[in-house]
Amino acid sequence: MKKTTKLLMVAVTILFATVYSTSAFAQAGKKADKDTKLWRYEVQCVGVGNEGTKLIKVFSYSKKADVAIEQAKKNAVHAMIFQGFNGNSGSGCPTQKPLTDNPALEQEKADFFDAFFADGGKYMKFVSVSGDGQVAAEDRMKVGKEYKVGVVVSVMYDLLRKDLEAAGLIKGLTSGF
């Protein structure tokens, strides 16, 4: 009887721990999504990518380093559409303007972008983590209670542009001709 109670206690503890950690992870993910919407991330160009791609380093914030790494992909695609990035003479990158010049586009087309940036959403098609997502020691910083993590990602810029053009969210170079 005592043994059964002990086993039951262990099982309940594991269950609570699992539920707590899953919920904490989900909470951290939600917070990270909110940060993306508030454009709380930093982007640096690290080099000229292959044809049709942009190679950038994205710094994301989260209480959990793993969430920050995963969120980097979302932030990278978000940056390409709404923010662009500054040039970096050391790596030969010119300044890149965002794909849209309408900063309110995200709110105006909220239905599209909510689905696009949802976990496992279409944004995944246009981004890949470079170097298996390994983070250099100097790119993992503790800022207050959060982690600031820099991850190098490759964004399929041309494909992303074509997709947004096809969805009618941005104009193509030949629109109107």
Next chain:
Amino acid sequence: MKKIILILCSLLLIVNVGFSQAKKPTIMVLPSDVWCNTNGFMMEFDNQGTKVKIPDYKKAFQESADLLNVISKINGLMADRGFPLKNAESSLKSLEGESAENAMLTSKGGAGVAESPVDKLKKTAKADIIMQLTWTVNTTGPKKSITFNLQGLDAYTDKQVATAVGTGAPSFSAELAVLLEEAVLAHLDGFNSSLQKHFEDMFANGREIIIRIKKFDSWDGDLEKDFGGKELGDVIEGWMTANTVKGRFSTTDATENMMLFEQVRIPLYDASGKATDARGFCKELQKFLQAPPYSITNKLMMKGLGQATIVLGDK
């Protein structure tokens, strides 16, 4: 039955007008004068005692493989954006071929092809927008880098409508061809986004063109000729105000013999919904001047989509 046919015809007309597209500008990549001069691709000739240097594009295309690679890369990337470019080298070859053909062409009766001195002068490789290309190789010790400059120049207004310029990352080992390819990849997106801004401005405010009014010396009238208390020049300016987009144009020069209108914003479509250009716009001015009370015979000449000249007094 007649009513149905009428409705169908109206629908067809509406659909036709609705899908009418603006005239697409042609774009061509050419090396800049600075690049040609630095790399020894210039021709020199004596122009009435003054030595004049002009770029020798034919020689540049025949001798510089790097130039061909860069142009080919730009052409490929622009075609991917739905904007295939005119190839300058092929244009030059076509012109040569056409000249030879014209020289040999005779009718059965022995007549040759009519060609005025102006026709001959106009026979150059041309496009509406020139992508002017310059690069320089910078060397610091064993390191090499490329400074790349791509300018989009409107062939008619002489305005720079797009640009991308910058210096690539220095490299110890990369070959020039690789550095050049990297420069094109790095800068073309920036160039295209500034070009797109230019097109958006064109759709919002009309195409910007240049119009020249001249007179033949055989004509006894001039631009100060009085028509009901108004000089002809003022009459033409009044027509321009009424027909340009938001009345936007600048009268840069005006004498009794000539007028120059710059920054003339013309609508992309005429009253019937058809795409128009400088020639189409000036045809209306030509008709206006030919009609009473002015009744001035005139000649209309055009240069691409964005420049037109009306010469008053004769055909």
